[in-house]
Amino acid sequence: MQPTQTAARLICRVREPGKEDTNMQARGPLMIEHRLIERMLSVIKDVLTEIKSKNKVDPVFVDIAVDFIRVYADRTHHGKEEDILFRELTNKSLSTKDRQAMNELIEDHVFGRQTTKALVDANSRYRNGDEAALTDIAEKLQTLVEFYPKHIEKEDKVFFPASRAYFTDEEDQAMLAEFWEFDRKVIHEKYKSVVQDLEA
Ligand SMILES: [Fe+2]
Ligand SMILES: [Fe+2]
Numbered sequence: 136m137q138p139t140q141t142a143a144r145l146i147c148r149v150r151e152p153g154k155e156d157t158n159m160q161a162r163g164p165l166m167i168e169h170r171l172i173e174r175m176l177s178v179i180k181d182v183l184t185e186i187k188s189k190n191k192v193d194p195v196f197v198d199i200a201v202d203f204i205r206v207y208a209d210r211t212h213h214g215k216e217e218d219i220l221f222r223e224l225t226n227k228s229l230s231t232k233d234r235q236a237m238n239e240l241i242e243d244h245v246f247g248r249q250t251t252k253a254l255v256d257a258n259s260r261y262r263n264g265d266e267a268a269l270t271d272i273a274e275k276l277q278t279l280v281e282f283y284p285k286h287i288e289k290e291d292k293v294f295f296p297a298s299r300a301y302f303t304d305e306e307d308q309a310m311l312a313e314f315w316e317f318d319r320k321v322i323h324e325k326y327k328s329v330v331q332d333l334e335a
Contacts, residue, residue, distance in 0.1 A: 161310040162295040168212045169287045176280045197258040211321050213244045227301040243286045
């Protein structure tokens with residue numbers, strides 16, 4: 136088991152329906168989400184090997200990977216980090232080092248979005264018959280599988296433990312409650328946008 140997995144298990148037990156886990160800290164759900172993102176990256180790695188050996192890709196797989204990255208990794212996960220954790224940290228007197236680390240994480244999120252957008256563009260070209268776009272698809276997928284684990288490690292091992300020190304237990308629990316509420320809204324936001332897109 137990876138050290139980060141061990142840490143996640145120590146601080147976050149899975150909630151039983153109807154029961155709040157009073158031992159969970161706010162970073163618990165974020166670390167659990169990191170584990171699912173890692174599993175998706177592992178799937179993407181396998182597909183990359185296939186792309187290289189077969190010299191083709193299923194554009195539907197790319198659509199699924201993009202949906203996962205945009206809705207889960209970016210909106211649901213980065214959303215909680217940026218809209219709640221980072222927002223709360225901007226009200227604290229962060230050390231220069233921690234402030235720089237937070238800014239770097241925000242830049243990483245932007246980089247992830249740009250890479251995903253380029254992946255969507257390449258997939259659309261590939262789908263329309265541009266076989267040369269396969270190289271771009273593979274390159275963007277490769278970028279994502281190399282970049283995300285480093286980002287996750289910075290958060291799990293350095294930034295989350297460091298940022299926890301700025302919050303009281305009550306503040307941490309208030310963020311956790313806001314995380315659950317944030318998650319609850321995402322599914323509605325997602326499918327409202329699906330219907331709006333179809334209507335348009
Ligand atoms: Fe992040
Ligand atoms: Fe994260």
